[in-house]
Amino acid sequence: MKVIILGSGTSQGVPVIGCKCETCSSSNPKDKRLRTSAYIETNEGLKLLIDTSIDFRQQMLKNKIDNIDAAFYTHHHVDHINGMDDLRQITQRYDKFIDLYANKTTVDEMKISFRYVFDKELIKYKSVPLVKFHVIKNRMFKVKDVEIMPVECMHGNLKIFGYRINNFAYITDCSAISDKELKKLEGLKVLVINALRIRPHPTHFNLQEAIGISKRVKPKRTFFTHLTHDILHEKINSSLPKGIELAYDNLEFRI
Amino acid sequence: MKVIILGSGTSQGVPVIGCKCETCSSSNPKDKRLRTSAYIETNEGLKLLIDTSIDFRQQMLKNKIDNIDAAFYTHHHVDHINGMDDLRQITQRYDKFIDLYANKTTVDEMKISFRYVFDKELIKYKSVPLVKFHVIKNRMFKVKDVEIMPVECMHGNLKIFGYRINNFAYITDCSAISDKELKKLEGLKVLVINALRIRPHPTHFNLQEAIGISKRVKPKRTFFTHLTHDILHEKINSSLPKGIELAYDNLEFRI
Numbered sequence: 001m002k003v004i005i006l007g008s009g010t011s012q013g014v015p016v017i018g019c020k021c022e023t024c025s026s027s028n029p030k031d032k033r034l035r036t037s038a039y040i041e042t043n044e045g046l047k048l049l050i051d052t053s054i055d056f057r058q059q060m061l062k063n064k065i066d067n068i069d070a071a072f073y074t075h076h077h078v079d080h081i082n083g084m085d086d087l088r089q090i091t092q093r094y095d096k097f098i099d100l101y102a103n104k105t106t107v108d109e110m111k112i113s114f115r116y117v118f119d120k121e122l123i124k125y126k127s128v129p130l131v132k133f134h135v136i137k138n139r140m141f142k143v144k145d146v147e148i149m150p151v152e153c154m155h156g157n158l159k160i161f162g163y164r165i166n167n168f169a170y171i172t173d174c175s176a177i178s179d180k181e182l183k184k185l186e187g188l189k190v191l192v193i194n195a196l197r198i199r200p201h202p203t204h205f206n207l208q209e210a211i212g213i214s215k216r217v218k219p220k221r222t223f224f225t226h227l228t229h230d231i232l233h234e235k236i237n238s239s240l241p242k243g244i245e246l247a248y249d250n251l252e253f254r255i
Numbered sequence: 256m257k258v259i260i261l262g263s264g265t266s267q268g269v270p271v272i273g274c275k276c277e278t279c280s281s282s283n284p285k286d287k288r289l290r291t292s293a294y295i296e297t298n299e300g301l302k303l304l305i306d307t308s309i310d311f312r313q314q315m316l317k318n319k320i321d322n323i324d325a326a327f328y329t330h331h332h333v334d335h336i337n338g339m340d341d342l343r344q345i346t347q348r349y350d351k352f353i354d355l356y357a358n359k360t361t362v363d364e365m366k367i368s369f370r371y372v373f374d375k376e377l378i379k380y381k382s383v384p385l386v387k388f389h390v391i392k393n394r395m396f397k398v399k400d401v402e403i404m405p406v407e408c409m410h411g412n413l414k415i416f417g418y419r420i421n422n423f424a425y426i427t428d429c430s431a432i433s434d435k436e437l438k439k440l441e442g443l444k445v446l447v448i449n450a451l452r453i454r455p456h457p458t459h460f461n462l463q464e465a466i467g468i469s470k471r472v473k474p475k476r477t478f479f480t481h482l483t484h485d486i487l488h489e490k491i492n493s494s495l496p497k498g499i500e501l502a503y504d505n506l507e508f509r510i
Contacts, residue, residue, distance in 0.1 A: 013312055017344040018321025054309065054337065057268055066273025078340045078371075082309065085333045089272040113368055116333075 006059035009033025056083025073102035076109035091130035156203030188219035197230035261314035264288025311338025328357035331364035411458030443474035449481035
């Protein structure tokens, strides 16, 4: 299975518009962060996406990805969904519908934000992204033969989903996770999890909290994502415990 | 007055994801097109934006623009509005509200798409873009001392606005314009207008139609924008009548 981190940045991305801080001024490409999203190619050849970030088009072009079979959404905040219209470029090219999976709140909100995709006239001319929404519950579901396990987390007061696929799990925008859900993360080879910044934040794990989760889950490798400009790559990455690294845009690994 | 073309591409941008055509494969930076938007700095120092394209953050960073006083919307289609959340980076930095001007349909639709910006709790913590919507009618209005003249056009069946500021006018996504509205474009130094592609299109002027408008309006210079990958810059630009040029991303001119 191949994973590409398409974006490792928080909702504003890094650099922040107009910011002159050390991270925003850094020339290290690992300090350039598009909005959080990941691409997964399974051994069966299934091309999966987690979230259609607002930077989706740029992320597809950069990584030369030209097809997607299905997308899983963590939640409906705009940094995670607002690139969805650009799936149109794929649905037009391959003349197909793409399956979108999310919890009920996310589907309900996306159906409002992207209300025009249900216009039958526009569907006929394929001038909207051709997508099928699927509400998923907090239990295993399949996309073709691939088993996907949602992992329910809290993002402040909002219930959101992370996803486990085989021995890989991806969680972003989490601020709390129950013991029951943590059990789903046993035996992982790779965990990707959000670690917003150094100071605490009401709706996202900070660095110390994310380190705590990694130490409980004990995956072979952990990558931190959804990073603000508080996180200067070289400085913070070298300070992390063994087995924990900062993710960065276009990081690719095989599991 | 300074104008920067922030994006000269149609809704999909150029290159199109997965496309191997001559334009999408071109190494000419003028064939790389983000979604249509423009920045205007008036002689009074007012920083104005037309549309918050889905590529808004990238466009601000590329052109080192870190402040906006007001934005005018042409219409509510996602390529023209979906970057609005990134105004948050400006409203947080400068601790201010940004004024957004549009016709009633556009404001109504944007209020649905960006419904979270009205959440009082989120406004208190400045974790949403701080914006004020203003419905404008088809008559002159002022932003501080600058006079802005809407120019009503048809985008298929949808009434949309172009804008004239001093002797500059910007029109995109237009497929028809009445004689009465064309009169508002007399005496222009620069006209920016959409010219989608070579073949006709039901809701956008193609190249020939845009040339026709330019010949009627007779501005000193005309730039074509909202271009698809049908338009290979070098080939098409050199074939245009005198005084008409293709716009390209980051093109800057003074009027």
